[in-house]
Amino acid sequence: MSLRAVLLITLQREPGTGYDILQRFKAGLAHVWQASHQQLYRELERMRSDGQLTCETLPQTERPDRKIYRVTEAGLQALDTWLAEPLAANPVRQPLFAKFFAWERWPEQARREELTAFREQLKERLTTYAAIEREWFSDPQALTPAQRAPWHTLRLGQRLTETWVEWVEEVMKEE
Amino acid sequence: MSLRAVLLITLQREPGTGYDILQRFKAGLAHVWQASHQQLYRELERMRSDGQLTCETLPQTERPDRKIYRVTEAGLQALDTWLAEPLAANPVRQPLFAKFFAWERWPEQARREELTAFREQLKERLTTYAAIEREWFSDPQALTPAQRAPWHTLRLGQRLTETWVEWVEEVMKEE
DNA sequence: CCGGCAAATGCAACTTGTTGCATAAGGCTA
DNA sequence: TAGCCTTATGCAACAAGTTGCATTTGCCGG
Numbered sequence: 001m002s003l004r005a006v007l008l009i010t011l012q013r014e015p016g017t018g019y020d021i022l023q024r025f026k027a028g029l030a031h032v033w034q035a036s037h038q039q040l041y042r043e044l045e046r047m048r049s050d051g052q053l054t055c056e057t058l059p060q061t062e063r064p065d066r067k068i069y070r071v072t073e074a075g076l077q078a079l080d081t082w083l084a085e086p087l088a089a090n091p092v093r094q095p096l097f098a099k100f101f102a103w104e105r106w107p108e109q110a111r112r113e114e115l116t117a118f119r120e121q122l123k124e125r126l127t128t129y130a131a132i133e134r135e136w137f138s139d140p141q142a143l144t145p146a147q148r149a150p151w152h153t154l155r156l157g158q159r160l161t162e163t164w165v166e167w168v169e170e171v172m173k174e175e
Numbered sequence: 176m177s178l179r180a181v182l183l184i185t186l187q188r189e190p191g192t193g194y195d196i197l198q199r200f201k202a203g204l205a206h207v208w209q210a211s212h213q214q215l216y217r218e219l220e221r222m223r224s225d226g227q228l229t230c231e232t233l234p235q236t237e238r239p240d241r242k243i244y245r246v247t248e249a250g251l252q253a254l255d256t257w258l259a260e261p262l263a264a265n266p267v268r269q270p271l272f273a274k275f276f277a278w279e280r281w282p283e284q285a286r287r288e289e290l291t292a293f294r295e296q297l298k299e300r301l302t303t304y305a306a307i308e309r310e311w312f313s314d315p316q317a318l319t320p321a322q323r324a325p326w327h328t329l330r331l332g333q334r335l336t337e338t339w340v341e342w343v344e345e346v347m348k349e350e
Numbered sequence: 351c352c353g354g355c356a357a358a359t360g361c362a363a364c365t366t367g368t369t370g371c372a373t374a375a376g377g378c379t380a
Numbered sequence: 381t382a383g384c385c386t387t388a389t390g391c392a393a394c395a396a397g398t399t400g401c402a403t404t405t406g407c408c409g410g
Binding site: 359 | 402404
């Protein structure tokens with residue numbers, strides 16, 4: 001259900017194709033949602049057949065046609081319903097933590113490599129966040145409340161990632 | 176695959192039934208993994224049929240029989256393989272963040288209720304963590320490296336949750 | 351004495367997400 | 381000129397996780 005909601009939110013802001021949405025996920029929504037193109041295309045088609053979206057095909061000569069999706073009244077209504085009801089707590093699943101519980105069987109070299117690679121991933125994520133901040137939220141003072149809200153989420157994403165980085169570095173130093 | 180690994184890790188420490196594992200998930204592994212009993216029972220049976228576990232049935236008169244699972248050689252090998260290969264980065268999916276992107280459509284009352292309830296969930300989680308820390312890691316100085324590793328994961332869980340709490344409170348204060 | 355909880359297991363149907371493959375044309379680079 | 385990236389879409393099979401239902405007995409509280 002959440003994927004549907006995310007799609008409704010982006011398309012309600014601005015109609016677009018599955019491909020467009022994929023780009024948005026990479027650009028400004030990296031800390032909010034990620035999905036593969038297969039999942040997007042399938043879900044968009046389902047939402048259309050459920051009446052939450054309409055679809056207009058723009059023929060292109062030298063590339064596959066673009067299928068532009070727009071949110072319908074029913075779609076907006078579904079979105080409002082989703083917004084009004086509280087989210088279910090999402091279950092904890094930390095495979096990395098699991099490895100720590102098998103400490104004796106986890107070879108030291110694998111451990112080091114894993115943690116190093118992980119730290120690199122985290123740092124890349126911070127770079128992405130910084131890019132988003134520059135592009136979308138360069139002047140936090142000037143933001144309207146509706147623009148300020150997404151900015152908050154980015155800030156939290158950054159703080160959480162920083163907490164992770166600190167932790168990884170502590171653990172690596174200790175061994 | 177990660178669920179399998181988690182099961183191999185707990186069962187390798189100590190054989191037990193699906194029900195036992197469920198209790199462990201609630202008690203000392205709350206910040207590592209959560210799964211429903213249906214998922215556990217099904218997965219355990221699959222792992223047995225794949226030769227990673229053996230199963231011994233202890234008949235009980237007045238309750239359903241206990242099916243005690245033990246890790247086999249093949250199971251240990253599967254675990255070691257999993258430990259040796261690095262984890263895939265897990266995709267970002269933050270439905271709460273999504274709601275922030277629909278700020279204008281998110282009614283103020285619903286917002287307030289959602290954030291308040293969410294903060295309560297986080298605080299309960301902190302309480303759970305504190306209980307785990309008391310029960311398992313009351314004397315951090317005295318821990319062996321293999322005991323120290325799980326303790327690290329608990330500490331990170333706490334710090335991340337604290338970061339969330341601070342953020343929620345900031346956001347609530349601002350509106 | 352009735353209802354719910356704890357112990358202990360399970361099936362069936364469903365939703366959500368992943369993996370592998372496929373198409374088709376143009377541009378870039380080694 | 382071969383191979384990869386980008387644009388743009390999709391199917392089919394699978395893995396993972398959820399939801400709803402079902403069973404049996406004993407204990408505990410109201």
